[in-house]
Amino acid sequence: MKCFVCGGEMNPFMKKFFGMKNLESCEYVRCENCGLVVAKTLYEMPQKNWEALNYECHATYQNTNELAVDPNWLPRLKAQAKVIAELINRGVLDKNANALDYGAGDGKLSDFVAEKDWLKKFDKYMARPNENYLSAEDLQPESFDFVITCSVFEHLLGKNDVEKIFALLKSSGTMALHTLICEEVPRDPNWFYLQPVHCTFWTNAAMKIIFSRYKFKACAYDVGARLWFMFRDAEKISLLKNLPFVVSNDFVDYWKVKPYRK
Numbered sequence: 001m002k003c004f005v006c007g008g009e010m011n012p013f014m015k016k017f018f019g020m021k022n023l024e025s026c027e028y029v030r031c032e033n034c035g036l037v038v039a040k041t042l043y044e045m046p047q048k049n050w051e052a053l054n055y056e057c058h059a060t061y062q063n064t065n066e067l068a069v070d071p072n073w074l075p076r077l078k079a080q081a082k083v084i085a086e087l088i089n090r091g092v093l094d095k096n097a098n099a100l101d102y103g104a105g106d107g108k109l110s111d112f113v114a115e116k117d118w119l120k121k122f123d124k125y126m127a128r129p130n131e132n133y134l135s136a137e138d139l140q141p142e143s144f145d146f147v148i149t150c151s152v153f154e155h156l157l158g159k160n161d162v163e164k165i166f167a168l169l170k171s172s173g174t175m176a177l178h179t180l181i182c183e184e185v186p187r188d189p190n191w192f193y194l195q196p197v198h199c200t201f202w203t204n205a206a207m208k209i210i211f212s213r214y215k216f217k218a219c220a221y222d223v224g225a226r227l228w229f230m231f232r233d234a235e236k237i238s239l240l241k242n243l244p245f246v247v248s249n250d251f252v253d254y255w256k257v258k259p260y261r262k
Contacts, residue, residue: 001029001040004159005206008033010040016189022053023196030185035203037185042199043157050157057197058125074108079225080150080178081112087229088115092239093174097145100134102165103152107131119148141167148176150227154198166214175216175230181207183256204253211251220245221252228252 001010013030026041042050087093101110104121113119122134147168156162169175180193181202211219217234222245231237237247246252
C-alpha cells in the first residue's frame with residue numbers, strides 16, 4: 001500500500017480491538033516517509049460496510065455522552081465562531097462570501113457565527129431534515145470562497161476524499177481546518193484519537209505537502225480555537241496584525257511536542 005500524500009511505502013504500525021457490530025478490529029499502517037497513518041481495515045472496507053459503520057457511530061454522536069468524551073467541543077466551536085466573526089469584521093473573509101461548513105454535523109458552528117446564515121451547511125451523515133442543508137449536488141467545484149472543515153479530515157478515505165473538498169474552493173479561496181495534526185502519530189492502541197471512524201491521522205510533514213499541493217500561499221493558526229486558516233491569497237496575512245495567530249508562508253506546524261492535545 002502506497003501513501004496517497006507522498007507515495008511512500010505504508011508499513012504495519014499497530015492494531016486495535018473495537019468489538020463493534022461493523023468493526024471487530026482495525027489494522028493501521030504508517031508511511032515511512034511523511035509519517036501519515038491510515039486505518040488499512042477501513043480503507044479496504046466495502047462502501048456499504050463503511051456507511052453502516054458511520055451510521056452506527058453517528059447515531060448518538062454529539063449528545064451528552066459525547067460531551068463527556070470531548071468536554072471542549074462546544075467551547076471550541078464558540079471560539080471558532082468568534083474567530084470567523086473577527087475575520088469577517090477585518091475583511092479577511094468577505095461578508096458576502098459563498099461560505100461552506102463541510103461536515104457540519106448538527107450545524108452548531110453555523111448557528112454560533114454572528115453573521116446569521118453566513119455558513120452554508122453540508123453533512124453526509126448528520127444533516128437535519130428540517131433544516132436547510134446543501135445536498136451533494138449543490139457542491140460544485142470552484143464555487144466557494146471559504147470552506148471550513150471541523151473534525152472532518154480524520155474521516156477522509158484517501159486522495160479522492162481530500163481532493164473533493166479542496167476542489168470546492170475558488171482559485172483565491174480560503175480553507176479553515178480543525179483536526180488533530182501531530183509531529184508523529186503515537187504507536188499506542190489506547191490513544192484517545194483511535195476512534196472507529198477515524199481513518200486518517202495527519203502529521204505536520206504530510207500536511208505541509210497538502211498545503212503546497214493545493215496552492216496555498218500563507219497559513220495562520222489560532223491556538224485557542226484549534227483552527228488553521230490556509231490562504232491562497234498571501235496578502236490576507238497582513239490583515240491579521242495584532243490578532244493572536246501564529247502565521248507562516250508554509251503550513252503552521254504548531255503541535256510538535258508530546259503528549260499531543262486532547
